[in-house]
Amino acid sequence: MPVNGFADLVLIHGVVYTADDRDTVGEAVAARGGRFVFVGDNAGVLCYIGPSTKVVDLQGKMVIPGLLDTHMHPPGLSLSELYEVQLSNISSLEGYLQAVTEFVNRYPDSKSVYGRGWSWGAFSGEELGKGPRKEYLDAIRADIPIILRANDGHSLWVNSEALAVNGINEATVAPEGGVIEKDQASGALWGVLKESAMRLVDLPEYTLSQYQTAMLEFQAKMHRFGITGLLCIAGYFAPSVLQALEQLDHDGKLTLRIRAAVAIRAEGDLAGQFAVLDELRSRCQSPYLQITTAKFFTDGVVEGGTSHLLAPYTRETGKGDNYYGVFLWPEDKLRQAFIMANRRNLQIYVHSTGDASTRKVLNALADTRANVPAGDYRNTITHLQLVDPADVPRFKELQVIASVQPYWHFKGPHWWESVDYRILGERAKAEYPLGSLFASGVTVTSSSDYPVTNIPNPMRAIEIGVTRNMDDGRHYGVEDITSMEDERYLLNPRERATVKQMLRSFTIQAAYAMFMESETGSIEVGKLADMAVLDQDVLSVKATDIDKTKVVMTFIDGKVVLHQP
Structure with a gap:
């Protein structure tokens, strides 16, 4: 009999990837x-099996640590799936208009219509730079507000x-x-608001009960x-999300x-x-829910022409010959905010897509290190769509974590070109x-930015990180590929990662980024029994x-929270 008695749960005859220091x-x-x-091995576990032990014969299935996503926006699409127009799986203007029309016809007494998920890739010409015109929506209903958020948010x-x-x-x-x-010719409003201008429009308000559902x-x-x-990016809806x-x-x-x-916003009083953040943090201190992080946006998105770049956008952006995008913070104020965050023992987490933005953020983080007491802050930059090669080693030098979204790391059909x-x-x-971040010794974590990625299945991200190619053509309305070398969707194969690197980015490295590595993120004696069983x-x-790959079982604290044979 083992010390302290038999186990409550035994999983046997499987492939157990632990994500420990030796993989x-x-x-x-x-x-x-x-x-x-x-x-350990099958023979060693037998002495843990007693009369009341639940035994799962894995029959060769794989066990991995519970997966951790370091950038999500709960409740994701669940609110819009319950209460709004669904646009995420549509890829054409005609489809968007049909979806809105059907919603309006279904709920004719609605005082307003909200939705999310339209894609820039559905448009061309001037609308690719500015976005779709308001007149399309006016033709559906001109007497009530219609407000539709892009899939990138x-x-x-x-x-x-x-x-x-x-x-x-x-x-x-x-x-x-x-x-x-x-x-540009008439000066009339187009019907698209970007970045901070979105806050000029009242967005839907839901009840606490609706948020909980x-x-x-x-x-x-x-x-x-x-x-x-996961790391919940509560954003500007923090009170409602956190209260639920x-x-x-x-x-x-x-x-x-x-x-x-x-x-934390660039405009307004930092103190x-x-x-407000401190008050929220004081309320959320349970094993399951804690506030650890201050989130900053320093630029926007490439598709909106609001990423901040080292070299100008092309003329196709419609912004002239010397347009570099937007940096959303005065640099001195950003440094001040970073220092305030770390001095409060808050992790800094920065949205940065452009190479100029990331360089300025790294500069500000370097200044922060020089002006706050030495500590374990685990500051992070997320997205990193463009990074100057000279800045890649600085992540390790400054102990900055890279939170990437591998779901996007290929030439997306109907999008990239x-x-x-x-x-x-x-x-x-x-x-x-x-791959260059891994090779430089940077702590890399993987995430979905769900609902920007509308199917946040980590198996998709792991495959794309390994192949730098399309995962499944059905998601994009094209023929699937059979070789990872297929050049149609292949994006810079020199940046490929290994399967173990990708698994670690969703497990132990993600746990480290969320200050949870002593409790979860790997399958080791003494840690919480959070794990997933895969069918291959x-x-x-x-x-x-x-x-x-299909997840057939998920465990939290050694208890089954999902079982799908």
């Missing part, structure tokens, strides 16, 4: 009291009534860092993907390990914003460094088949 692969695990008490497409009820006209001045698009839907979806924890999570935690219904980030290459030129071929061994299957 050990075993055959069996045992858990008791919600923690691992054995990790950085632009709103609205009708004339939405502009009118929010007091936006041709004379309205956009907030700093924002864009109110206008017709959506959160439970979201949580169930995460478990289906083997996800047991707090209530679920209080009621014992929260079965995700959540660390949360609250946004006041941090005071018509959007990225069109407005970036040859630089688009160097987008999304990954992703270390041995063909790279282009990784995305076909």
Whole structure:
């Protein structure tokens, strides 16, 4: 009999990838009291099996640590799936208009219409730079506001009534860092608001009960993907999101390990914003829910022409010959905000897509290190669409974590050539460094930015990180590929990662980024028994088949939260 008695749970006859310091692969695990008490071979686990032990014969299936996503926006699409127009799986203007029309016809008494998910890749010509015109929506309903958020979350497409009820006209001045698009010839409002200008429009308000319902839907979806924890980017809706999570935690219904980030804006009083963050942090200090992080936006998105670049955009952006995008913070104020965050023992987490933005952020983080007491801050930059090669080693030098979204690391059909290459030129071929970050010894974590990625299945991200190619043509309405060398969608194969690197980016390295590595992120004796069972061994299957992997069981604290045979 083992010390302290038999196990509550034993998984045997499998392939157990531990993500420990040696990348050990075993055959069996045992858990008791919600923690691992054995990790090893099939023979060694037998003495942990008692009369009440639940035994799962894996029959060759793979066990991995519970997957952790370091950039999500709960409840993801769950609110819009319940209450709004669905645009995420549509890729044409006609499809968007049909979806809005059907929604309006279904709910004719609606006082307003909201939705999310339109893609820049659905447009061409002037609309590729400015976005779709308001007149399309006016033709559906001109008497109520229609407000549709882009899939990247950085632009709103609205009708004339939405502009009118929010007091936006041709004379309205956009907030700093924002864009109110206008017709270049007439000066008339176009119907698209970008970045901080989106805050000029009232977005939907949901009840606490609606948020809780959506959160439970979201949580169930995460478990289906083997996800047991995440960094919640609460953003500007922090109070509502966090209140719903707090209530679920209080009621014992929260079965995700959540660390949360609250946004700090460039405009406004920093001390006041941090005071609000401090108050929220004091409320959320349970094992499942903690606020650890201050989130900053320093630029926008390439497709909106709001990423901040070292070299100008092409003329195709429609902004002239010397347009470099937008840096959203005065640099001195950004340094001040960073220092305030770290002095409060808050992690700094920065949205930065452009190479100029990332350089300025790294400079500010270097200044911060020189002006705050030495500490374990684990500051992070996310997205990193363009990074100057000279700046890659600085991540390790400054102990900055890179939170990347591998889901986007290939030449997307109906997107890359018509959007990225069109407005970036040859630089688009160097987008999304990954292998070079690993090679430079940078701590890399993987994430989805869900709902920007509308199917946040880590198996897809792992495959794309390994192949730098399309994962499944069905998601994009094209024929699937059979070889990772297929050149149609291949993006810079020198930036490929290994399967183990990708697994670690979703497990132990993500746990480190969220200050949870002593409790989870790897399968080791003493750690919490969070794990996922996969129907195939992703270390041995063909790279282009990784995305076909199905999660059959997910465990939190050694308890089953998902079982799908």
